[in-house]
Amino acid sequence: KKIVYSGIQPSGQLTIGNYIGALRNFMGLQDDYLCLYCIADLHAITVAQVPKDLRKNTLDLIALYLACGLDPEKSIIYIQSHVPAHTELAWVLNTMTGLGQLQRMTQFKSKSQKVKEVQAGLLNYPVLMAADILLYQTSYVPVGEDQRQHLEITRDIAQRFNHRYSETFTVPEILPAKVGGRIMSLQDPTSKMSKSDANKDGFILIIEDENQTRKKIKKAVTDSLGTFRYCDEQKGLKNLIDIYASFSNLKAEEIVEKYKDQGYGVFKDELAELVVDSLRPIRQRFKDIREDKSYLEKVYKEGAEKASYLANKTLRKVYKKVGFIER
Numbered sequence: 078k079k080i081v082y083s084g085i086q087p088s089g090q091l092t093i094g095n096y097i098g099a100l101r102n103f104m105g106l107q108d109d110y111l112c113l114y115c116i117a118d119l120h121a122i123t124v125a126q127v128p129k130d131l132r133k134n135t136l137d138l139i140a141l142y143l144a145c146g147l148d149p150e151k152s153i154i155y156i157q158s159h160v161p162a163h164t165e166l167a168w169v170l171n172t173m174t175g176l177g178q179l180q181r182m183t184q185f186k187s188k189s190q191k192v193k194e195v196q197a198g199l200l201n202y203p204v205l206m207a208a209d210i211l212l213y214q215t216s217y218v219p220v221g222e223d224q225r226q227h228l229e230i231t232r233d234i235a236q237r238f239n240h241r242y243s244e245t246f247t248v249p250e251i252l253p254a255k256v257g258g259r260i261m262s263l264q265d266p267t268s269k270m271s272k273s274d275a276n277k278d279g280f281i282l283i284i285e286d287e288n289q290t291r292k293k294i295k296k297a298v299t300d301s302l303g304t305f306r307y308c309d310e311q312k313g314l315k316n317l318i319d320i321y322a323s324f325s326n327l328k329a330e331e332i333v334e335k336y337k338d339q340g341y342g343v344f345k346d347e348l349a350e351l352v353v354d355s356l357r358p359i360r361q362r363f364k365d366i367r368e369d370k371s372y373l374e375k376v377y378k379e380g381a382e383k384a385s386y387l388a389n390k391t392l393r394k395v396y397k398k399v400g401f402i403e404r
């Protein structure tokens with residue numbers, strides 16, 4: 078079976094952007110591929126973290142993976158820091174990655190503007206992500222559009238290594254979401270939906286109160302044109318149509334056809350119900366799973382064991398090729 082790999086940072090509560098752009102697509106891949114889904118805690122410390130929150134968020138994310146329908150019998154679910162091979166391979170890859178290329182990463186540029194002192198870890202973030210992916214001979218990486226550049230650098234690094242030594246890494250491809258690869262803020266449709274948005278009405282959390290979700294959708298920014306179209310001049314509406322499309326089986330054109338003779342109000346009401354109905358089973362399961370600490374522990378311990386086995390096979394090859402003596 079070909080390998081699918083993805084990860085999510087446990088850096089707070091996830092939004093429906095994370096869900097639509099990535100997480101939602103993880104489940105359907107489990108039968109056709111060997112899937113590895115990690116909780117990227119090593120990445121989460123590249124911006125200042127509160128230790129107790131990180132612990133909580135990590136367990137929350139495992140519970141959420143399971144509540145969404147990831148099956149630990151089929152897929153490998155694990156915590157990144159439990160598999161030391163990630164940092165070990167990242168070191169080797171760091172010695173083969175240009176400083177200039179890392180400095181040009183758009184996510185690095187925007188994140189480094191927000192901090193007083195830029196740490197080396199933030200710069201090296203994409204190299205660690207490359208290590209994550211390359212350790213498992215991954216073919217496909219399901220992620221949102223904001224990770225596309227990180228996938229490109231991963232491919233570059235893989236090709237450089239293969240060329241300099243010999244075929245070692247599978248060169249992975251991005252597996253973008255069919256719709257909703259970039260969900261925008263409900264309050265400012267020119268910026269990405271993000272949990273770090275100061276305006277809490279800008280994002281919907283996967284786990285939150287239903288009435289909160291409804292309220293945020295009703296408050297979502299649209300426009301004063303009043304026409305129901307799917308176009309770049311009506312970014313707010315376009316984003317809501319994308320959200321509708323991803324929670325239904327309808328295409329954007331079909332949604333436009335359905336609502337074109339009604340106001341935005343009716344559309345928003347029905348969108349709110351669609352989102353709330355779609356998330357309800359996840360929200361219900363999450364509570365029970367999150368409370369079952371021993372089950373969560375079993376899942377991540379078994380996951381780490383399976384992941385380590387695969388990761389170490391690649392790491393051994395890499396160490397040999399660069400000239401390290403076997404122990």
Ligand code: TYM
Pocket residue numbers: 082083084085086087094095096097098099100117120205206209210218219220221222223224257258259260261269270271
């Ligand atoms: P992270 O934790 O920021 O986001 C997790 C996933 O959610 C997607 N995403 C979005 N998709 C659509 N619209 C949005 N507004 C939106 N916001 C976030 C992201 O594209 C991502 O797929 N570096 C990664 C984590 C990672 C990883 C990996 C991913 C670590 N190692 C290896 C893949 C493979 C990250 O920070 O994602």
